[in-house]
Amino acid sequence: MQKRWLSLSDIPAEGREFSFQDDQAWEFLWEKNKLPCTMDESLTVWVNIIPQKKGFYIQGKITGAVFLPCDRCLEQARVVIDNSFRLFEEFESVEPECLQRPLLRFVEGRWELDLQHLFWEQFVLALPDKYLCSENCKGLCPHCGQNLNEKFCSCEQDAGHPGLAVLKQLKIEKG
Ligand SMILES: [Zn+2]
Numbered sequence: 023m024q025k026r027w028l029s030l031s032d033i034p035a036e037g038r039e040f041s042f043q044d045d046q047a048w049e050f051l052w053e054k055n056k057l058p059c060t061m062d063e064s065l066t067v068w069v070n071i072i073p074q075k076k077g078f079y080i081q082g083k084i085t086g087a088v089f090l091p092c093d094r095c096l097e098q099a100r101v102v103i104d105n106s107f108r109l110f111e112e113f114e115s116v117e118p119e120c121l122q123r124p125l126l127r128f129v130e131g132r133w134e135l136d137l138q139h140l141f142w143e144q145f146v147l148a149l150p151d152k153y154l155c156s157e158n159c160k161g162l163c164p165h166c167g168q169n170l171n172e173k174f175c176s177c178e179q180d181a182g183h184p185g186l187a188v189l190k191q192l193k194i195e196k197g
């Protein structure tokens with residue numbers, strides 16, 4: 023991702039393959055989008071771009087691994103990224119009222135592809151719904167914030183089981 027825009031005008035009819043690996047560019051994107059992410063295995067994006075009559079067919083794959091805060095305990099969770107994608111970017115899809123930002127632009131008689139935007143979109147799509155440091159992560163105590171993977175805290179008994187909580191509530195309502 024040395025540069026943001028990739029010129030598509032000299033791609034032969036049979037298409038051309040590109041692969042991109044640039045940790046610094048990813049760090050820039052994470053910072054820009056305020057995502058607390060760090061690199062584990064360098065993200066690699068491979069794309070095959072085939073010119074079509076009305077646009078470009080883009081086939082690709084994003085692989086690697088990153089660290090993100092665990093959804094339960096906030097410690098680092100390793101997230102494997104491995105996603106294939108296929109897109110068709112049409113020349114005419116660029117409409118002024120269209121909210122979605124187009125991936126293509128036409129500058130000085132050449133079509134160019136917004137690599138940064140493509141990579142960011144595909145990275146976000148490749149992320150799982152939840153990031154967990156481990157399947158059995160116990161998370162943080164909702165009362166004192168203790169990481170329960172490391173040790174138990176004293177509020178444990180007090181939180182009690184759900185039945186007790188219901189009883190407590192009943193008392194309050196009566197009172
Ligand atoms: Zn965790």
Ligand SMILES: [Zn+2]
Nearest residue numbers: 163166175177
């Ligand atoms: Zn606690």
